[in-house]
Amino acid sequence: MSSVAAPPATDLAPRIYSRNVDDFAIPLGREEEWRFTPISKIKDFFDVQDWASIGCETGSPFVEIVSIDDPRLNDSWLPTDRASAVAREGASQAVLVSIPTETEVAEPIVLQLTSTMLNNYAHIEVQTGAFARAQVVIVHDSNVNVSGSIVAQLGDQSQLTLLSVIDAEEPVRQHWHWASQLGRDAEFLGLSVSLGGGIIRTVPHITYTAPGGSAQMLGAFLLTGQQFQEHRILVDHSEPNCTSNVVYKGALSGEGAHSVWVGDVLVRREATGIETYELNRNLLLDEGPRADSVPNLELETGDVLSAGHASATGRFDDEQLFYLQSRGIPESVARHLVVRGFFVDVLAKVNDEVLRNNLMKRIEARLGMVDHA
Amino acid sequence: MSSLVITDLHASVITDAGESEILRGVSLTVESGTTNAIMGPNGSGKSTLAYVIAGHPKYTVTSGSITLDGADVLAMSVDERARAGLFLAMQYPVEIPGVSVSNFLRTSVTALRGEAPKLRTWTKEMKDSMADLQMDPSFAARNVNEGFSGGEKKRHEILQLGLMQPKIAVLDETDSGLDVDALKVVSEGVNRFKEATDAGVLLITHYTRILRYIKPDVVHVFVDGRIVETGGPELADSLESEGYERFAAAKA
Ligand SMILES: Nc1ncnc2c1ncn2[C@@H]1O[C@H](COP(=O)(O)OP(=O)(O)OP(=O)(O)O)[C@@H](O)[C@H]1O
Numbered sequence: 224m225s226s227v228a229a230p231p232a233t234d235l236a237p238r239i240y241s242r243n244v245d246d247f248a249i250p251l252g253r254e255e256e257w258r259f260t261p262i263s264k265i266k267d268f269f270d271v272q273d274w275a276s277i278g279c280e281t282g283s284p285f286v287e288i289v290s291i292d293d294p295r296l297n298d299s300w301l302p303t304d305r306a307s308a309v310a311r312e313g314a315s316q317a318v319l320v321s322i323p324t325e326t327e328v329a330e331p332i333v334l335q336l337t338s339t340m341l342n343n344y345a346h347i348e349v350q351t352g353a354f355a356r357a358q359v360v361i362v363h364d365s366n367v368n369v370s371g372s373i374v375a376q377l378g379d380q381s382q383l384t385l386l387s388v389i390d391a392e393e394p395v396r397q398h399w400h401w402a403s404q405l406g407r408d409a410e411f412l413g414l415s416v417s418l419g420g421g422i423i424r425t426v427p428h429i430t431y432t433a434p435g436g437s438a439q440m441l442g443a444f445l446l447t448g449q450q451f452q453e454h455r456i457l458v459d460h461s462e463p464n465c466t467s468n469v470v471y472k473g474a475l476s477g478e479g480a481h482s483v484w485v486g487d488v489l490v491r492r493e494a495t496g497i498e499t500y501e502l503n504r505n506l507l508l509d510e511g512p513r514a515d516s517v518p519n520l521e522l523e524t525g526d527v528l529s530a531g532h533a534s535a536t537g538r539f540d541d542e543q544l545f546y547l548q549s550r551g552i553p554e555s556v557a558r559h560l561v562v563r564g565f566f567v568d569v570l571a572k573v574n575d576e577v578l579r580n581n582l583m584k585r586i587e588a589r590l591g592m593v594d595h596a
Numbered sequence: 597m598s599s600l601v602i603t604d605l606h607a608s609v610i611t612d613a614g615e616s617e618i619l620r621g622v623s624l625t626v627e628s629g630t631t632n633a634i635m636g637p638n639g640s641g642k643s644t645l646a647y648v649i650a651g652h653p654k655y656t657v658t659s660g661s662i663t664l665d666g667a668d669v670l671a672m673s674v675d676e677r678a679r680a681g682l683f684l685a686m687q688y689p690v691e692i693p694g695v696s697v698s699n700f701l702r703t704s705v706t707a708l709r710g711e712a713p714k715l716r717t718w719t720k721e722m723k724d725s726m727a728d729l730q731m732d733p734s735f736a737a738r739n740v741n742e743g744f745s746g747g748e749k750k751r752h753e754i755l756q757l758g759l760m761q762p763k764i765a766v767l768d769e770t771d772s773g774l775d776v777d778a779l780k781v782v783s784e785g786v787n788r789f790k791e792a793t794d795a796g797v798l799l800i801t802h803y804t805r806i807l808r809y810i811k812p813d814v815v816h817v818f819v820d821g822r823i824v825e826t827g828g829p830e831l832a833d834s835l836e837s838e839g840y841e842r843f844a845a846a847k848a
């Protein structure tokens with residue numbers, strides 16, 4: 224097993240990069256990166272168990288189910304926390320999407336994840352060769368527990384859109400590490416849609432292996448009732464002239480719903496001339512929920528084009544509702560318009576109209592909204 | 597023929613400091629085909645009256661009644677009032693992120709007319725109405741009121757007035773924030789609407805300027821939560837020269 228030297232540690236960068244589970248202590252909940260997480264409810268995610276491995280159904284010739292030991296899997300990616308190290312160790316197979324050099328795939332490649340057991344490890348890898356273009360859509364509709372990773376490795380000047388949809392009921396627990404590595408001038412668009420679930424924690428990391436990469440990481444999440452979701456993003460700028468744009472929008476309703484968004488952006492000394500922006504907006508649909516939002520920007524160089532962040536959490540605006548209703552629009556339709564409007568800039572990035580409408584329908588269904596379209 | 601009848605209306609707002617009464621016995625009738633101007637100093641409760649007619653949830657009616665052609669307006673939800681034929685052009689129109697003007701207007705017109713307008717005729721209707729108000733067609737794709745200038749917001753309100761064709765329209769300070777050219781365009785929009793529909797108009801304003809373009813039949817002076825004097829158009833002229841001091845003194 225080959226490995227790469229870990230980049231120098233900073234406040235925001237992970238301290239440990241390793242495939243060895245025991246290199247990571249079992250989280251206690253006091254650690255900065257775990258302080259919001261209900262650790263006691265995912266204790267079984269921290270030791271290798273006898274769990275199944277996620278498979279997938281797809282009609283695409285670019286997708287294969289391979290052994291976790293397959294030499295084609297990216298060995299430059301290393302887990303950065305105990306959960307992802309356990310998942311890598313415990314998985315017996317991987318879903319490998321491989322787009323050859325200079326290949327442009329027009330239709331979205333849809334991976335419908337499949338599972339045979341209640342508890343599962345997952346390892347999904349997407350590799351794009353130089354100049355390749357593809358859209359990969361990962362849909363997971365089974366109500367099962369998953370601990371896994373989505374590793375994307377973008378070749379020089381390749382373009383990848385990666386959309387992952389989790390739409391799960393309340394008891395479901397899922398932990399997903401995303402690692403996206405961008406080659407020279409590569410363009411990455413990540414879209415993470417998380418609806419429902421008992422505990423959903425996603426940890427997307429974006430890194431650059433050469434100058435000129437541009438990454439967008441967008442998220443839409445929705446919680447009701449007693450649900451918990453945490454989205455902890457790290458953009459690690461280590462190369463010059465790259466860009467990153469992180470936008471997460473969450474809507475919450477119900478007593479006990481709790482979301483956490485942490486957006487860490489690290490701009491290392493050598494990452495000159497970069498542009499970065501991160502935004503989190505949360506919409507509280509009633510008085511019950513709690514949304515934590517923590518943007519962190521660590522600049523080791525002042526030589527950047529722009530660096531900014533914004534975060535805001537607001538109540539559903541009764542003035543908006545009044546305005547729409549005063550134009551004859553019934554309350555339920557008015558709410559539907561406002562929530563749709565809230566997510567529209569994130570969902571607008573989904574080029575495929577069928578997919579976009581499908582996502583909106585899922586959101587509305589989770590909100591218990593009837594369709595008036 | 598429609599008439600909006602307001603009788604001895606009292607309304608309060610709940611604030612952190614407790615309940616405070618803002619409307620203190622308003623009585624007023626607006627008939628089809630007539631324009632009633634309400635003029636009064638800042639903070640006298642004009643917008644509150646407009647909001648209470650439209651059903652804003654912040655205000656509580658403590659006594660009195662509002663009826664439209666005999667139907668109890670106070671028993672209706674906000675959207676029911678609109679569908680019954682009431683319209684409020686707001687002093688401060690609300691921004692709605694992510695909702696385009698065209699989607700908003702079409703949803704509204706669908707609710708008001710009871711069926712979705714045919715796409716082709718609708719697009720033309722909307723385009724023509726925007727052109728009448730000298731609004732650039734690109735506004736259709738913009739989000740409702742988002743980033744609109746004060747004047748653009750007012751044009752957008754009057755655009756809605758024309759498309760929604762209410763029986764009774766309340767226009768709250770539609771003239772504020774408009775330069776003279778824009779004032780003419782917006783006033784023409786209101787006058788076109790009046791001629792086309794014979795609707796009743798309740799025109800709330802601070803200044804007599806707009807009354808040169810939209811002729812009132814009746815002028816009410818509104819001070820401290822109630823109407824203190826009613827007269828013809830000449831009353832507006834005397835307010836222009838004398839201001840509200842006379843009435844403020846009467847109140848004290
Ligand atoms: N939601 C509210 N909360 C607290 N006070 C309010 C509220 N709405 C109105 N008021 C108070 O009621 C009074 C009347 O306000 P209103 O906006 O109706 O006046 P107006 O006549 O429209 O004034 P203007 O000419 O400035 O538009 C003011 O003193 C205002 O501060």
Ligand SMILES: [Mg+2]
Pocket residue numbers: 642643644687768769
């Ligand atoms: Mg006012």
